[in-house]
Amino acid sequence: MEEKDLFRGIKESYTVCFLDGCPKADTCTRRVAFNRMNTIYNSAPCVLPKVLQMKECPMYVEFKIVRKAYGISRMFDNVTKKDLVTMRNAVMNIIGSRTGYYRVFRGEKYLTEEQQKEIKNYFQSKGYVNTNLFDGYIEEYNA
Numbered sequence: 001m002e003e004k005d006l007f008r009g010i011k012e013s014y015t016v017c018f019l020d021g022c023p024k025a026d027t028c029t030r031r032v033a034f035n036r037m038n039t040i041y042n043s044a045p046c047v048l049p050k051v052l053q054m055k056e057c058p059m060y061v062e063f064k065i066v067r068k069a070y071g072i073s074r075m076f077d078n079v080t081k082k083d084l085v086t087m088r089n090a091v092m093n094i095i096g097s098r099t100g101y102y103r104v105f106r107g108e109k110y111l112t113e114e115q116q117k118e119i120k121n122y123f124q125s126k127g128y129v130n131t132n133l134f135d136g137y138i139e140e141y142n143a
Contacts, residue, residue, distance in 0.1 A: 007036060010143045017047040017059065029061040029142050066142045068110035071135025072101075078131050087126060094118050107135065 016034035017025070025031040030047060037044055047059045072091070079087055092101040094115055103109035111119070116134070123131060 007033075008138075008140050010036070010141060012037070012041050012044060014143060015045040015047060015059065019047060019049055019052060021052060022057065024057060024060055027063050028057075029063045030059060032063050032141070033143070061142055064142050065139050066113055067137050067139050068112060069116050069134035069137050070104065070110050071107040072105050072133065073135055075131075075133050078128060083126060087122075090122055091119055094122065110138065 010029075010033045014033055014037075015030060016037055017028060017030040018034045018038075019025075022028070022031070034044075034046075047057075051057045051059060075091070076084055076088065088101075092098055095101045095104055095111070100109060104111055111134070119133060123129075123133065
């Protein structure tokens with residue numbers, strides 16, 4: 001996978017960190033994003049120096065590759081009619097909103113690993129095991 005594809009989740013509006021002296025700079029997505037964005041953009045939101053005085057940085061995001069799911073067009077294919085409305089509403093709640101649900105449905109928004117796990121666990125609790133819940137997956141840096 002190309003490096004630029006892994007950075008697709010890090011947009012111009014992503015908060016970056018340019019602070020020298022941070023002990024976690026090598027493992028922080030915000031610092032890596034700054035190093036990359038520094039060559040692409042002219043401005044970006046940033047972490048302020050006061051975080052260096054704190055015991056733990058509240059802006060720290062571990063730099064790692066995450067697997068996100070997209071598209072749920074076949075999620076309810078094996079769900080019985082009597083369970084459909086209840087289960088769709090539960091998935092909307094997990095995603096966070098009706099609008100978010102339809103953006104995920106169309107593949108415009110990605111589900112985090114936590115959301116994927118919560119949805120899979122919910123389906124299993126309702127007796128739907130081994131169903132193909134998501135249309136596809138992408139990998140990108142944690143942002």
